[in-house]
Structures are given as structure tokens and as C-alpha cells.
Amino acid sequence: MTPLSDHVLPAGVPPPTAHHFIDLHQQEEAEKLGMWTFLITEVMFFGALFTAYVVYRNMYPEAFMLASSKLDWKLGGLNTLVLIVSSLTMAMAIRGAQTAKRGVMLWNIVFTMILGAVFLVVKYFEYMSKWEHHLMPGPSFDVEAFGAWGPQARIFFSIYFAMTGLHAFHMVVGLGIMTWVFLKARKGHFTPQRYVGIEISGLYWHFVDLVWIFLFPMLYLLGAHTTGLGH
Amino acid sequence: MSNTISPAAHQDPHRVEPDSGRETSTYLNNGYGWKSWLFTIDHKRIAILYLVSISFFFAIGGVFATLMRLELATPKGDMLQSDTYNKLFTMHGLVMIFFFLVPSIPAVLGNFLMPIMIGAKDLAFPKINLLSWYIYVVGGAATLYVALTGGVDTGWTFYTPYSSTYANTHVVPMAIGVFITGFSSILTGLNFIVTVHKMRAPGLTWFKLPLFVWAQYATSLIMVLGTPVLATTILLVGLERLFHIGIFDPTLGGDPVLFQHLFWFYSHPAVYIMILPGMGVISEIISCFSKKRVFGYSFIAFSTLAIAVLGFLVWGHHLFVSSQSAYAGIVFSVISMLVAVPSAVKVFNWTATFYKGTIELTTPMMYAVGFIGLFTIGGLTGVFLAIMSVDVHLTDTYFVVAHFHYVMVGGMLMAYMGGLHFWWPKMFGRMYPEFIAKFAAVTIFIGFNLTFFPQFLLGYMGMPRRYHVYPPEFQLLNILSSAGASVLAVGYMLPVFYLLWSLKWGKKASANPWGAKGLEWTIPSPPITHNFESIPVVTEEAYAYGSEPTITVGPGHQNPNPHYKDDPIV
Numbered sequence: 001m002t003p004l005s006d007h008v009l010p011a012g013v014p015p016p017t018a019h020h021f022i023d024l025h026q027q028e029e030a031e032k033l034g035m036w037t038f039l040i041t042e043v044m045f046f047g048a049l050f051t052a053y054v055v056y057r058n059m060y061p062e063a064f065m066l067a068s069s070k071l072d073w074k075l076g077g078l079n080t081l082v083l084i085v086s087s088l089t090m091a092m093a094i095r096g097a098q099t100a101k102r103g104v105m106l107w108n109i110v111f112t113m114i115l116g117a118v119f120l121v122v123k124y125f126e127y128m129s130k131w132e133h134h135l136m137p138g139p140s141f142d143v144e145a146f147g148a149w150g151p152q153a154r155i156f157f158s159i160y161f162a163m164t165g166l167h168a169f170h171m172v173v174g175l176g177i178m179t180w181v182f183l184k185a186r187k188g189h190f191t192p193q194r195y196v197g198i199e200i201s202g203l204y205w206h207f208v209d210l211v212w213i214f215l216f217p218m219l220y221l222l223g224a225h226t227t228g229l230g231h
Numbered sequence: 232m233s234n235t236i237s238p239a240a241h242q243d244p245h246r247v248e249p250d251s252g253r254e255t256s257t258y259l260n261n262g263y264g265w266k267s268w269l270f271t272i273d274h275k276r277i278a279i280l281y282l283v284s285i286s287f288f289f290a291i292g293g294v295f296a297t298l299m300r301l302e303l304a305t306p307k308g309d310m311l312q313s314d315t316y317n318k319l320f321t322m323h324g325l326v327m328i329f330f331f332l333v334p335s336i337p338a339v340l341g342n343f344l345m346p347i348m349i350g351a352k353d354l355a356f357p358k359i360n361l362l363s364w365y366i367y368v369v370g371g372a373a374t375l376y377v378a379l380t381g382g383v384d385t386g387w388t389f390y391t392p393y394s395s396t397y398a399n400t401h402v403v404p405m406a407i408g409v410f411i412t413g414f415s416s417i418l419t420g421l422n423f424i425v426t427v428h429k430m431r432a433p434g435l436t437w438f439k440l441p442l443f444v445w446a447q448y449a450t451s452l453i454m455v456l457g458t459p460v461l462a463t464t465i466l467l468v469g470l471e472r473l474f475h476i477g478i479f480d481p482t483l484g485g486d487p488v489l490f491q492h493l494f495w496f497y498s499h500p501a502v503y504i505m506i507l508p509g510m511g512v513i514s515e516i517i518s519c520f521s522k523k524r525v526f527g528y529s530f531i532a533f534s535t536l537a538i539a540v541l542g543f544l545v546w547g548h549h550l551f552v553s554s555q556s557a558y559a560g561i562v563f564s565v566i567s568m569l570v571a572v573p574s575a576v577k578v579f580n581w582t583a584t585f586y587k588g589t590i591e592l593t594t595p596m597m598y599a600v601g602f603i604g605l606f607t608i609g610g611l612t613g614v615f616l617a618i619m620s621v622d623v624h625l626t627d628t629y630f631v632v633a634h635f636h637y638v639m640v641g642g643m644l645m646a647y648m649g650g651l652h653f654w655w656p657k658m659f660g661r662m663y664p665e666f667i668a669k670f671a672a673v674t675i676f677i678g679f680n681l682t683f684f685p686q687f688l689l690g691y692m693g694m695p696r697r698y699h700v701y702p703p704e705f706q707l708l709n710i711l712s713s714a715g716a717s718v719l720a721v722g723y724m725l726p727v728f729y730l731l732w733s734l735k736w737g738k739k740a741s742a743n744p745w746g747a748k749g750l751e752w753t754i755p756s757p758p759i760t761h762n763f764e765s766i767p768v769v770t771e772e773a774y775a776y777g778s779e780p781t782i783t784v785g786p787g788h789q790n791p792n793p794h795y796k797d798d799p800i801v
Contacts, residue, residue, distance in 0.1 A: 048463035151484035158476030
């Protein structure tokens with residue numbers, strides 16, 4: 001049962017099974033479980049921040065509504081859309097690898113990267129506007145803007161920057177992974193028989209998108225714009 | 232025919248490779264240059280890298296402890312200023328926990344043995360395994376930087392708001408060090424989980440696994456689920472300190488108790504990271520030197536998982552006096568007491584394993600017996616502390632210090648020493664000198680009890696921890712404790728000398744010097760680079776110790792006990 005007996009890999013591709021695996025199937029199973037386990041650690045990593053959010057939102061609901069209404073839900077919504085579409089292109093890239101459609105695979109990786117970059121650019125403008133309006137926690141934070149809720153609103157923005165900052169960091173890592181995937185894909189490393197590399201990279205990408213799907217309503221929508229102070 | 236390991240070297244477990252003539256290929260002589268070590272992806276070599284680095288950090292942590300015990304020999308602060316003392320206990324805790332105890336058995340013995348025990352050639356991700364060692368080294372370098380430039384004085388627990396707002400020491404570099412080292416632990420855990428799930432040899436079902444592997448698996452689950460929470464928490468402390476984001480600062484509306492919740496959500500499970508692997512080692516040693524299958528195998532396996540799961544639900548017992556709701560306190564108190572059940576299941580099963588066993592009191596066995604006694608004391612005093620009313624009296628006293636040292640040092644460190652001796656012949660192909668090793672084991676046992684038992688009494692009488700001065704009436708017990716520490720130090724230094732000595736002058740070890748069961752004893756000592764010539768097929772239960780006596784003849788170290796079967800198992 002050699003993995004190479006029923007198909008031929010393009011020239012220049014190293015033997016797919018590493019020395020310590022019995023066969024390719026075992027290696028792929030290990031790689032997939034490795035990524036899922038890693039994603040569980042990521043859930044716990046973000047989990048601590050979600051906990052902090054839940055605790056303080058319950059402690060200071062008014063302050064969180066006030067502060068939340070300072071966020072631009074349109075830009076947040078745009079970014080949500082961008083990431084959902086990037087998940088689609090990611091899935092299509094994997095489909096391209098599975099069906100041996102090289103062009104579909106490569107172009108969709110490129111689209112995914114472009115959409116990821118768009119997300120980061122939008123995020124940059126959002127951060128800049130928070131900076132200009134003295135909403136960045138730190139010495140320049142405008143406590144007066146929230147009346148009696150100044151310090152508590154600062155906690156909201158601390159959590160906002162910690163969570164979206166960590167998320168943006170994961171996007172940057174994701175772009176790095178996508179660059180790697182693109183280079184590998186161009187060399188023909190992903191075939192209908194062996195596409196686990198792009199598949200598990202896709203898992204990571206979807207996970208980072210999913211985190212944003214939680215962040216957007218939590219930070220931008222929940223309770224905001226009902227106080228009459230929204231945009 | 233239950234055995235598919237066919238090469239000639241495996242047929243006779245007592246065969247010793249001749250000194251002269253062609254040198255056999257092992258993982259140790261497969262390359263000698265520094266590159267062959269620093270760029271290795273062989274799990275056995277990475278285990279040796281860890282062995283060297285954690286021994287280094289253990290020595291550093293030991294120096295901090297020594298200075299503390301010297302200071303505490305007298306009631307007054309004769310030798311150290313209080314702020315120096317604060318730094319010493321902080322650095323002692325940080326170094327011993329994050330750079331010795333957490334990686335000790337998983338990263339050294341687990342790394343070396345786990346793939347062999349499950350019949351694999353390596354861990355699932357050998358490069359990630361090497362990466363985790365480098366991450367550990369970088370985190371360790373940050374810690375050394377902190378230690379050399381003035382240290383940190385927050386206690387290893389980094390309690391806010393002191394750490395985030397008021398401390399004037401190197402909190403941020405140390406937080407970075409702990410944050411980085413956490414990823415080493417996460418990656419090791421990830422690697423182990425995938426390896427146990429996917430790399431087991433044909434026929435090796437979950438309930439044929441050695442209990443050591445179960446223990447590594449449960450530990451890895453905790454590492455993977457707990458450590459990321461610590462990473463985020465430490466990150467928030469750093470942000471609080473640098474940008475005053477207010478999350479843990481009460482003057483900015485934040486809640487410092489949230490820090491304690493998040494911190495102990497990792498750090499209580501982390502104490503199970505620091506004891507479960509030791510329990511796995513003890514199961515192996517006791518079974519081998521009783522020449523009996525471990526009593527209640529599946530109970531021990533499930534109690535391992537039960538401890539890992541329950542361990543995540545007890546963190547609140549660190550917050551009994553931190554304004555946590557009394558109702559939450561009751562729940563945490565009850566669950567904390569529940570952890571004693573699976574722990575006791577293990578202790579009783581080990582004890583039952585002795586029954587009608589053919590017991591040999593070798594050095595590893597002495598450590599194992601010591602472990603059972605000391606862990607029982609450490610565990611039971613943990614139940615005292617889980618009782619809220621008792622805990623109010625004992626919080627932040629030496630009783631707590633004694634309790635966790637009985638578990639961490641009396642438990643994990645005894646198990647680590649036992650395991651190191653047990654598998655030393657496998658790792659390096661040499662026997663350690665038995666007599667002096669037994670002497671060291673007894674020295675450690677005596678020194679340990681002399682150091683830490685008086686601390687139970689001191690704590691009960693109300694001496695608070697983390698102070699460098701104390702009322703004169705506590706001096707006698709403190710002197711006993713300091714004297715014990717010096718005995719302990721001798722006990723720890725002896726193995727350094729005789730183990731290193733044995734590398735060159737120790738008797739050559741056969742493949743199975745103890746007559747033990749387990750895949751690791753079917754391959755030569757030291758193993759070849761890829762562990763197995765061919766992947767074994769396992770048909771036998773774990774610990775299938777036979778009853779018929781077999782006397783073996785042949786060169787090399789002989790097991791004096793005739794009561795074991797010597798055919799190589801699979």
C-alpha cells in the first residue's frame with residue numbers, strides 16, 4: 001500500500017511521507033489533528049479575553065454601550081463582509097487543489113490574501129481614527145468624553161484593542177501562511193491526492209474569520225446605538 | 232508468535248554489545264558535532280537537550296532556595312534586605328515552576344520514551360519538538376536576563392495590581408519570559424496529543440498503553456487547554472503595566488480579582504502538569520520492581536483523566552480570601568476535595584500492586600516508595616486547604632508552602648529522580664552505581680522531610696510565608712528546616728557526580744537490565760536513531776509480567792532477581 005503507486009507527483013516534489021510515519025495516511029491524519037489541537041489552544045487564548053469582556057460588560061453595561069457607540073459599525077460591517085468572502089475564496093482554493101485546477105487554486109489564494117490585506121487596511125483606518133479621537137487607552141485617553149463612565153469606557157477600549165489587536169496579529173500570521181501556501185501551490189505541492197497542507201492552512205484562516213464573526217457583534221453592535229449617542 | 236521484532240540484537244535482552252570491535256550505531260554516536268545536537272530532530276537527542284537545560288535551571292532555582300534558607304536560619308534579617316528576599320522567592324518560584332517542574336518529566340523522560348513506548352520512530356512533529364526546545368531556551372534567556380539585572384519581586388503569581396502598577400522591578404521582561412516559555416509547553420503538549428492518537432504501533436490499543444503514556448497524554452491536555460489562558464493573562468498584565476489599560480487596576484475601574492481567576496485557571500491545572508507525569512513514572516517503576524501488572528490498570532488510567540478534568544474546576548480555592556462569593560467558594564471547596572478521590576485511587580492501586588509482588592528495592596523503587604508516602608502527605612494536606620474555614624487560618628502561611636513542596640518536590644521531583652535512574656541505562660547504555668544512588672535517595676528523603684515537615688508546624692502556628700524575618704519562637708523549627716535544606720542539597724548534588732561518572736565508567740547496560748516489560752526494553756540500550764528496526768506489532772497487555780522464573784546467563788549487568796520472564800515482549 002504505497003501512497004505513490006496510484007498516481008504520479010510532478011517532478012521536483014519531495015517524497016510526501018516523512019521518515020517517521022508508516023504511510024501518507026498516518027501523516028495526514030497527524031497533520032490534521034495537529035491543526036485542530038492548535039485551534040483549540042487558540043480558542044483558549046482568545047477565551048481569556050472573551051471572559052474579561054463578559055465580566056466587565058456585566059459589571060458596567062451602560063459604559064460599554066456608550067463606548068461601543070463610538071465604534072464605526074459600518075467599517076466593522078464592511079470588514080465582516082470582507083472576511084466572509086475571504087473564507088469563500090479560501091474554500092474555493094482548497095477545492096481547486098482537490099480537483100487539480102491549478103488556476104482556480106492559485107487565483108483564489110491570491111484573492112484570499114488581497115481580502116485579508118483589505119481587512120487590515122480598514123482596521124488601520126479604524127485604529128487611526130480612535131487614536132485621533134483620544135480613544136486609545138493610555139495617557140492621552142479622553143476620560144471626559146464619557147461623563148461619569150470614563151474609566152469604565154477605557155476598559156471597553158482596552159478590551160477592544162486587545163481583542164481586535166490579537167485578531168489582527170492572527171490575520172498577519174495568516175497572510176504569512178498564505179504566502180507559504182501560494183509558493184508551495186505554485187511548485188505543485190498540492191494535488192488531489194495530497195492537499196492537506198492547504199487544507200489545514202484553510203482551517204486556520206476560517207478560524208481567524210470565525211473569531212471576527214464573534215468580535216463584530218460583541219464589540220460593535222451589542223447594546224450600542226440604542227442610547228441615542230450612536231452615529 | 233507475538234513478537235515481530237526480529238533483528239538479532241533484540242532476541243536476547245541481556246546481550247551487551249562488545250566493547251571492542253565495530254561500534255554499533257546508536258542515537259548517541261550518530262554524529263558528534265554541535266550541529267548534530269542543536270539541529271537534531273531526533274526526540275531522544277532533544278530530550279537530552281532538555282535534560283541539560285532543565286538541570287541548569289534547577290541548579291539556579293536551588294541557589295535561590297539556598298540563599299532563602301540561609302537567611303531564615305535566624306529570626307532577624309541579617310543577611311538579606313527584605314526586597315532582596317522578595318526577589319529570591321519570586322525567582323525561585325518562577326525558575327522552578329516554569330523552567331524545571333513543568334518541562335521536567337514531559338520534556339525529558341516523555342520526549343525520550345513516549346514515542347518508543349508506543350512503537351513509533353519519533354513524535355508526530357519532530358521539527359516542532361526542536362522548536363519548542365528553542366522557545367524554552369529563549370524564555371530561559373529572558374529569565375536569566377531578569378535574574379542578572381535585578382530580578383522581579385511580585386511572587387511567581389504576578390498578583391495585580393502590585394505587578395501591573397506598583398512593582399519597581401523587571402516585571403515586563405519576566406512576563407515576556409513566561410509568555411514565551413508557555414508556547415514551548417503548548418507545542419510539547421500538542422505534539423504528544425497527536426502522537427498518542429495517531430502514531431501508536433499496530434495492535435497497541437489505548438488500554439494496552441503503558442500508564443506513563445496515559446499520564447503524558449492527560450498532562451498534554453492540560454498544557455494545551457490551560458497554558459494559552461496564562462499567556463493571555465500575562466499579556467494583559469504587560470499591557471496594563473505599559474499602557475495603563477485599566478483591566479486589572481482598581482483605581483481605573485478594573486478588577487484585580489479577575490486576574491486571580493484567569494491566573495489560577497491555568498496555574499491550578501498547572502500543578503497537575505507538575506504531578507501527573509510523576510504518577511505515570513511511579514506506575515512504571517512499581518510494576519517493574521514488583522514484577523506484577525499494575526493493580527487496577529484502567530482505574531489508574533481513568534483517574535489520570537479525572538484529575539486532568541477536575542483540575543480545571545478547582546481554581547477558586549486559591550481565592551477563598553479574595554472576596555470571591557461564599558457560594559462559589561463552597562462549590563470550589565467541594566470539587567477540590569473531589570480531586571482527592573482519583574489521587575487516592577492511584578495511591579491505593581500502587582499499594583495493592585506490591586501485594587504478593589516480587590519486590591526489589593532498587594534506587595528507582597526507593598524513590599517510588601518515597602513518592603507514595605510524601606505525595607500522600609502532600610495530597611491530604613491539600614484536602615485541609617480545600618476546606619474553607621481551615622484555609623482562612625492557613626492562607627499564606629508556611630503550611631501552604633509545605634503542602635505544595637510535598638507535592639512538587641516530594642512528589643514530582645522524587646518521581647523525576649526515580650524515572651531518571653530507572654531509564655538511565657536505556658538513555659545512555661550505562662548502569663549508575665547502585666549503592667551510592669541508594670545513599671543519595673535516602674539522603675534526599677531525609678533532607679526533604681527535615682526541610683519541609685517543620686514548615687507544616689510553622690504554618691499551623693501562624694508563620695506567614697514570604698517574610699525574611701520572624702518572631703524568635705519560630706527559630707528552632709526554621710533551623711531544622713534550613714539544616715534539612717543543606718542535607719537536601721547534598722542529596723541533589725550526588726546524582727550529578729555519579730550519573731556523569733557512569734557515562735564513562737558505569738557498567739554497560741543490557742537492553743533490559745531490570746527485566747521490565749514495555750517496548751522501550753525490547754530495543755538496545757542506547758536505542759538506535761529510529762528506535763525500531765521495524766515497526767513492532769503489539770499483541771500483549773501492558774505489564775504482562777510472567778510468573779515462571781527464568782535465570783538468565785550472559786555478559787553485562789545481571790538482574791539478581793530470577794522472578795521474571797526474559798523474553799522480549801511486544
